[in-house]
Amino acid sequence: MTDPADDLYGLPQAEFTAARDAAARDAKAAGDKMLAARLAKLRKPNAVAWLANQLVRQRREAVEQLVDLGDQLRAATTRLDGEQLRRLSTRQHEVVADLVRQAHELADRPVADATERGLEQTLRSALADPAAADELLAGQLSEGLSRIGFTSLLSAVPTDDAVDTSTQGAPAGKPRSKAAAVAGESAKPETAAERTERKAEKRLQAAAEAARKQAEAELADAEALLRTARDTVDALRQRLDEAYEGRAEADRAVQAARKRLQQADRDARLAARGLTDVSVRASDR
Known part of the structure; x- marks a missing residue:
């Protein structure tokens, strides 16, 4: 059986949240509360x-x-x-x-x-x-x-x-020099403690x-x-700045729309008043 979580993580990024919530609801409706809880916790x-x-x-x-x-x-x-x-x-x-x-x-x-x-x-x-x-x-x-x-x-x-390479002999084909041989012969033997x-x-x-x-x-x-x-x-800061700018722009647009609505209301009231006056004058005749 396919793991629902595996299917979810294969979806386009923008579709993940809605699909996850729907999968969790379906699992809960089917009576699988553990699966529903696991799916609900999945992060986008x-x-x-x-x-x-x-x-x-x-x-x-x-x-x-x-x-x-x-x-x-x-x-x-x-x-x-x-x-x-x-x-x-x-x-x-x-x-x-x-x-x-x-x-x-x-x-x-x-x-x-x-x-x-x-x-x-x-x-x-x-x-x-x-x-x-x-x-x-x-x-x-x-x-x-x-x-x-x-x-x-x-x-x-x-x-x-x-x-530890100190106890190894000289490389094959390269005999030690006379000075090195003399030094080696005259050197004191290394004790076990010193070697350790x-x-x-x-x-x-x-x-x-x-x-x-x-x-x-x-x-x-x-x-x-x-x-x-x-x-x-x-x-993220750039996106936040853009969001603030977008909100300010939206606020300005709302204010402008409100003014237009208020003007439209005034115009409608004036028009209705004019029609009433015309009707009254017509009845007087």
Whole structure:
């Protein structure tokens, strides 16, 4: 059985509210109070969410490729595969840009810059977070997604074996110099405590670097969200100014119409009085 909510989120944005209310009434009339309550609580999708929902419905294969790319990015991050990460990073920009382009094709009106940025943020959230990806694929968003950061980044900190290279010999084919050999022979053996301390320090350094990169990525995403919010506020302020101007214009039109009505009433009374006078004079004759 088709989920009524899924049908509602596939409708044009302007039709959502009336269709939702009608669906809730029908469910209540049919005796399904739980469904009626659930439908009544559904929120109308904003422009970003509506575009994302349409992409899932009409370009699902492309959206699934985006989600799969996110899985690959997380796997490459865990493996610390720098070459793969660079390749996938370039690919993710291409995939997001292509989905935004397709969203423009599906839109029933020109897409505002703030809406486009919100859609990009939603798609990048689905790349970074599997839970966000599931929400996107469900196709029932009421607003854009804003999850940021790869949750598996810190788990990619190198292990002891990966970090500790001091005990390894020189690379094959490159014998140590005489000075290095002498230094190695005269150096004191490293104690177990010193070795453990050095490994711990390197792990902490690696963790700090990973955390720094994560913070930089989250800062960039947060700044993008802030820009989107500011653009939204500016757009709302402009619409509010236009609404105030429209109300003032309507007030002026009402006042003018009232004056015309009052004048018409006066003219009607004068005309009626004139007809009465003519009738009286006619009867006197």
